[in-house]
Amino acid sequence: MLQYYDPIKSSHIVRSHDPTKDYGTPAVITETGYAPKLLSLSIDGQAITLPEGTSLMRAAAEVDVNIPRLCATDSLKAFGSCRICLVQIKGRKGFVASCTTPIEEGMVVRTQSEDIAKLRRNIMELYISDHPLDCLTCAANGDCQLQDTAGEVGLRSVRYGYSGENHLEMEKDTSHAYFTFDPSKCIVCSRCVRACEEVQGTFALTIDGRGFESKVSASQDEDFSSSECVSCGACVQACPTATLIENSIIDNGIPEHSVLTTCAYCGVGCAFNAQVRGDQVIRMVPHKNGKANRGHSCIKGRFAFGYATHKERITTPMIRNNIEEPWRQVEWNEAVEFAALKIRQIQDKYGKDSVGGITSSRCTNEETYLVQKLIRAAFGNNNVDTCARVCHSPTGYGLKTTLGESAGTQTFDSIQKADVIIVMGANPTDAHPVFASRMKKRLREGAKLIVIDPRRIDLVKSPHVKSEHHLALMPGTNVALLNALSHVIVRDGLEDKNFIDSRCEKESFLQWKRIIGENKNSPEALEEAIGVPAKNIIAAAHLYAKARNGAIYYGLGVTEHSQGSTAVMAIANLAMLTGNLGREGVGVNPLRGQNNVQGACDMGSFPHELPGYRHVSIDEVREPFEKLWGVKIRPEPGLRIPNMFDSAIEGGFKGLYCQGEDIAQSDPNTQHVEEALRSLECLIVQDIFLNETAKFAHVFLPGASFLEKDGTFTNAERRISPVRRVMSPLSGKADWQATMALSNALGFDMNYRHPSEIMEEIAKLTPTFSGVSYERLDEEGSLQWPCDSEAPYGTPTMHIDEFVRGKGFFAVTEYVATDEKIGKRFPLLLTTGRTLSQYNVGAQTRRTENLQFHTEDVLELHPYDAENRGIVGGDMVQITSRSGQISLRAKLTDRVQPSVVYTTFHHPGTGANVITTDNSDWATNCPEYKVTAVEVRKIKSNSAWQSQYEAFTKRQEFFLQEAKT
């Protein structure tokens, strides 16, 4: 039986919380298993009992006595600098700061008296005498705690006058794209500095100088844009005045209402309050009670929402007969009729299996579900896949095989209990920034870190964080390294025998153990291939195996390999071997890329699985769907994305419906993909922009951004969170409505009135979702599946007493070197990754001010390799692989080791995927993005592909213009 465990309920946070209220200091969280000591006191005559460690300020807030404060806020530790929060305690002399004074048994506290009021007014007077009195024209007017506090303490006059020495003439720092720093309004409460340290973990801000001279500065007196600041905005949110303020507030004023929704960028799935005026989003503020983000966010979610109203948004359906023709704008009806007719003609001519579709990991669960339903029911085949094919499909396969469920095992909160953390093939500070902040916090508390990555990612060394081991392996040797780690643990007898005996299949374990114990899997035998000394591997294995709680976090650097699935299984083996599963602080955690890639997988986007990861060949699985949908479902798996491409080129596959996915840019071996797309007779693209894929399309259906629709996203913790409509869809239809229209045109009726009805259907057909509904989501804020009658509150930690598959399965994970080998012609290994400010192929982030944080993709290479080739930093270089050729600007850095080069792929003109090959994972066809043998040389001009790309893009842009005129 699965058990659920709720960290909130078991961490004894005593009272229920109003997320809109600031309690002044953080709640006390006690380790699980320990009951907190409760203390009783009286505040202004009201009795209250709270856990030891609670501040007087928080205790007062619990009985609705809100003590004035300036330097305190409940997202930060108490600091005690402003003194405005003074209170009196019976039997003690003088006054104490309520934010820094803990409650004691029997205390009698007064928060109001003549004396207190006078003192507070005096303090306030000092602040105000050095503050510009331009409240009426200040951007924070109406949203300023200094203003509020002056009101609360009843300040009426300032005896000192305003002519003394002051800071009123200080210059503004407007260097940042999204916020402004106006030091003349600073009250030096240091909330910003503490937010940057405690919440974000970047340590970019300091208070320079003392006393009157003290001021906030970004990284030793630089402006924000050139400091270490990563633009998370935590400081802006923490600032009680207009000193740090969003430019959008300066430009538009204070928002008038707020809608709770979920970020549409990465797999962390941060909860946000979209603060709106009319239907214009003014700012996004991370939601304090958001269980994935706990009130924090990154630059993308907080600031990069402007793409939703970008001028390049396409809001009218368009059609054309062939891709060398201009587009024609049409009504929705005509567009879907045109598409449906084409699809049916293709099926008549080439057979039922000649068409298929791709669901989007950016759209909602409900929308993804509808697309796979359309394909299985209206197209009548299982040719449905999703972009997870190219990222985490090996996670699905690997975790299902070993543990029985295709998803991560923990909550993000779980990291608070981890003692040793392995980060493998992931770069959380860039790709999952909010989670990275949580991780850094735990590392600052003393947890140990092992980084397994060919490149020196920021976590290896950053302020107050340093990894114990950085195993800088050669790209393509993940499985070798994981096997070596397991080999050491077995060889040195460090395995958790009890766990293995009671929780795992004996036979598979013995077979695995025999093979892992062979000498070929020892670190000594493998060190040369891996490129990491055996002794470092041994030390890392010991550190992990001996940890009380060891947690593994991994990303695409694990999955996007020819042995991606093997590596995932090797990771699961390692966790089972050491008993690191089934409780908080441990686990196997895939860090998933896109906002709803988990959801897309859950919703049956794979050609072999119906919603809930159940194989299409099983009669009992198909039956309920067939009954409800009124059609027969094919019992055989359909084509995966790469298979669709192969078949298209050979002439067997002719029609594709592609929702919110830019396969022409994001899939490997671009020229091969382009050839496949050109072979299609009908390509239907549904997107918010004319993306790279749409340039090959015959039908364009305008998509809606996450601000334009209701629905749900599911993040990497299996957490289903609500997405709510803030403005109406610019095209008149949300994506689920577009899919419905297409389905109806195809003659398969869909008549949902609201996405909640789609969720009802999902819950009815998917056992792990049976307890999910919009009502339950409203009540709980979010729910982690499995959510059913046994676990009505969802399942934060999986596999507690038993694995989903019953006994854990040790899969044999033999290391097989990739075919992509370096040699004379291609002596370097290229690996790819992401950067913080950009998201995936960049379609959204490039259309916001984020562009200025990353204007081009560059090639990182080691100075040693550069010197050998006569390359200096800033040179244009040509990168050639077996698949193709591109050119980029070179950046010399020792972040990569000699013989490894690295780039990002956020700009389409870069064509990073022109050179990636179509090698893929043996089990799932997930492409081997992370290893490509290349040669690099200095050049003067663009590659042939890039010139061709530019010409083609120009032509397609012309075709778009034609449609608009």
Place this chain on the structure above:
Amino acid sequence: MTDRELAHLIKMANQITINLAYGDSLEQSAGRVSDHIVRFWATPMKNKIKSYAQDGGQELHVITKAAVLRLS
């Protein structure tokens, strides 16, 4: 070979074999490989590789070939 789709299928099938042959009997290994193909490959792909195997299947590993010939 001109059929790139077939070339790719052959490569994929052999890759499955390399990863699922644990050094036990041909029977056992071929069983695992064919199970995998049954569960994850679309019908047209299975048909294509099967007819290739029936025509001799030159480039298929022995285990792969045995596995493919088992497909019903």
